[in-house]
Amino acid sequence: MEKISLATEIYAAFGLDRNRFVAKRFGHGYINRTYLLESQNGEQYILQKINTQVFTSPELVASNYRLAANFLKQHYPDYLFVAPLRTTDEKEYCIWNGEYWRLLPYIPHTVALDAATAPEQAYEAARQFGRLTRYLLHAPLHQFQIVIPNFHNLTLRYSQLQEAIRNAREERREYAEELIEGFLDYSSIAIHFEEIKTEKAFPDRLIHHDAKMNNVLLDEKTFKGVCVIDLDTLMPGKIISDLGDMVRTYVSPTSEEERDFSKIEIREHYFEALIEGYLDELRDLLTPVEKASLFYAGLFMTYMQGIRFLTDFLNEDIYYPIQYPEQNFYRAKNQLVLLQQLMAKQELLKNIIQKHLHT
Template sequence: MFNKILFHFGLTPDQYSVEPFGSGLINHTWKVSPVNGQDCFILQKINSAVFKHPFDIAANMTSLGNHLRQHYPTYLFAGALPTTTGDYLYVDEQQQHFRLLPFVPNSHSLDRVNTPEQAFEAARQFARFTHLLSGFDTGVLKITIPQFHDLSLRYNQFTTALINGNPERIRESADLIRYLEQQQSLVHTYEQIKNNPSFRLRVIHHDTKISNVLFDSRYQGLCVIDLDTVMPGYFISDVGDMMRTYLSPVSEEEKNFALITIRDSFFTAIAHGYLEELRFELTPTEKEHFVYAGQFMIYMQALRFLTDHLNNDVYYGARYEGHNFMRAQNQAVLLQQYNSKSNLFNEIISTI
């Protein structure tokens, strides 16, 4: 399989080895290494079950890359490389879509955030990406996952699952359902945001987990990667996803909820890193909702996990019975912990 793919990207197959690479869950990724010690590459097969129109991703990356090369030529943009025919995707006989990316030498990524300094650098890199693209027309971007971070949609899917979902699972989830219903004001705030001109559509990454940042050997941020979800959006998507995935020392897979805590220093680091780049671009109203960003994203993920549980795990799947129910409980505990510190966090933002 790989020989034909490499050939279409202008590489001589017998001069390269291919091995699985990284820990991504969506696309399949391999590292393409030369036998003679020249430049390495990253080969990816795009998951067309998630990304229905892979050429839209290619178009977005081309537009973004052209803008950055023209206006910020020193920025490290790890965009896709062309095939021998000038396309940025190769489609095989099974209609599988492949792309080739440069491998950034002397770089590495992380699977978890271990220090506030790493959180600061990651937040700064995602904010820098949005900042450098502040002059880019967001209307040019294709929507690669429609309504990806639409909290109103996710709440409606949740209420539909309460009507049509598994009756036994609905009964067993009564306490969690009640708690999530009590947080519905977060949906109303999101709906106000969508209708408030003080909230600006920007170029937003939408998937700010730490593994989507490249670091150098001193843990200084180099750039952001995995740009498939780059779309027009609100800053709360990127900030909220960092809050959800950086603040607690454990992930959404943790079953011991006593280990779910909020690390104040990591919140401060995210705020400093993000606002270092976007302090003068965010409106006063947006800054007032900086803490809301964490509530927005944690709540949305809790809704999505519980909705899938009630719908018999048709979206995320489940590695064991009750997997998505556990994940939803995990995120609900995280939301409770986060809400308990909202006053402190607002004070931190006001001082910054």
């Protein structure tokens, strides 16, 4: 890892002596800039520069972190919740040259995997996300802020796709014509989301909203779940967001960047493992309409991510970074293939869900 030079004032804000620490880039996150601080005597911290283009109100993120940390400390004192450390003047973050910095404890002897390579890992990660939601069940939901408005609002994303189709250059629209039709054929997924939004028996809960594999720390030797990390998007939402992102990112052996679509497949053992892990924490707490939505969750997140990639392609790639001209097109096509495979195996996957709902 490359050594990085950071301002003395940032260290001093947290009571650290810059001369005692070496800073190195850490992790593969795309949003915040993350560094590992290490001293010669083994002291370690995680330092992050908050991306204020994504999190436009860092104070809301900090407030949600602190609310969750205080609630969990009171009600589940043994639960490991990785909350930011305060500055020397008791603030949640340091502001230096207009940039927002926060310091977090480093959790030793753990790993964050970019992808699940065994069903047991999928189980452990899903269980950690389920446990966080369960432990926060009675936290004061109304006090938690929405840090990214409409983050998982499929109605909005579908509307943005329609607008992008209307406004796209003819060349791009014709290039993506078959892909556009493919996603429009599944518009019932967006329609069902409208029903969920207005269903009173489908409650908002405190969920992570970015339940990818690398947002869970596992024991480096046993791969048992240790804790959830990167809780910037912790806010009220529907469980289909977390569960759906797990299905979207754990079940196939390939990521959304894969262009060889023959490699995309539904690994039933991974699907079963994550369903089991999630339901082992939440099975007895979910309402009937939530239970009925568990298969839909994977369709919901895969469809939404697919149309977001397609929208960005039609809009000339203004949101997602690209390394080659058609990257967002291929990302969208990747997600459509995954969606089609989920639909093709829906009876098998629904049977797996029913099995673990009644365990």
